[in-house]
Amino acid sequence: MDKKKKEERFKLLIDENSERIMRICRYYNPNPEDRKDMYQEILVNVWKSLDTFRGDSKISTWVYRIAINTSLSFTGKAFRQMKLMVDKDVQNMGLLVDDELQLKQQYENDLETLQAQLNQLSVIEKAMISLMLEGLSMREIADVIGLTEPNIRVKIHRIKEKLRENIISAQNHSSTLD
C-alpha cells in the first residue's frame, strides 16, 4: 500500500472509530493523561497493523482487537495495575447482571461496590467485560478474543456469577458492620 493511500485509509478509519477507541481508553484509565497516552498508543498500533488488515473480520472488530491487545500490553505497567472504570453513563451496564430489575438497580446505585468488585477481576476478565459493556455480541467478543462463541458464553457467565457472589458478600459484610 503506498504511503498516501495508507494515510487516507488511516484517517478515515480513525474518524469512524475514535469514539470506540476513546471509550476503551476510558474503561482502563481514570487519569486523563494516561488515557491520552493509551489513545496515542492504540493509534500507533493501528497504523503499524494497517498493512496486514485483509478484511477477514469487520473493521470495528479489528479496531477492538487492537484496542484490547494494546490495553493488555499498555506501557508494560498495565498487567498489574490495570483498572476497569465504569460510570453510570455506561449504556450497557445492565448487561453485567442477569438478575431481576431490582438487583440491577441496586448494582447501579452501589457503583462504588461494583467498581471495587470489577477491579478484583483478572486482566482478561476485565477485557471481556469492557467488550460486553461496549454492547458487542458474544460472536463479536469471540472474534476479538480468539475463542469460540460457546467458550466466551461460559466465561462471561462465570464472571457474572463471580461478580454477583462477591457483591452480595460485600453488601452482607457492610450490613453486618452497620
Place this chain on the structure above:
Amino acid sequence: MEDKTIQQNNPLDMSEFVGKLQKEDRRNMSLSRNMQWGMWILSIFYAVFFIVIPFYENTLYKAIGWSLYVLTFLSFGFIFNYLKREYRRVDYGLPTLVMLKEAAKRYKFFQRKTTLATMPVILVDVGMVLVTFDPGQPGSLLRTILVSQALFIPAIGIGLFIGNIIWRKRQKPLRDAALKMINELEE
C-alpha cells in the same frame, strides 16, 4: 472533558501524528539498517585489510581465519535483517489469544534466532583459533585452542549471563504475564 479535548484536537493532530509515526518508523528502521550495514561494512573491512591486501605474507590458516571473521559479520548482518523484518511483522490486529501466543514466543530466552546466532559465534571462535595459530611452533595448535577457548568461553558465558539478566528484567515478566493470560483463556 479530556476525551472531548482529544476528540476536538483529533483532526488537527492527525497529520502531525502521522508525521510522528513516520519519524518513529524511520528511526526504528534506520537503527536496524545501520546495524545491518555496520556488520556488512566490517565484513568488507576484514576481507580487504586482512585477507586481500596482506595475502602474500599471510599463511593459509590466517586467511581462512580472517575469512571466518568475514562470514561472522555477514551472518550477523543477515540476523539483524531478520530481526528488522520480525519487528515489522508485530501485528496488534490479531485475536488476543493469537497475539498473546506470539508475544510469549517472541519473549522466550532460547529461541530460533538464538540458535541462528550460535553459528556466527562458532565461526568467530574457529576464526580466532586459526588467526592466532602459528604452524611453525611445535604443539602450537593445542596451545592456541586451549588459550583461545580459555578466553572465548568465559566471554560467551559473561555475555549470556548479562543477556539473561536483561531478559529477566525486561522480557521475562512480559512472557510470564502472556503465559498466565493464555492459561486463563484456555482453561
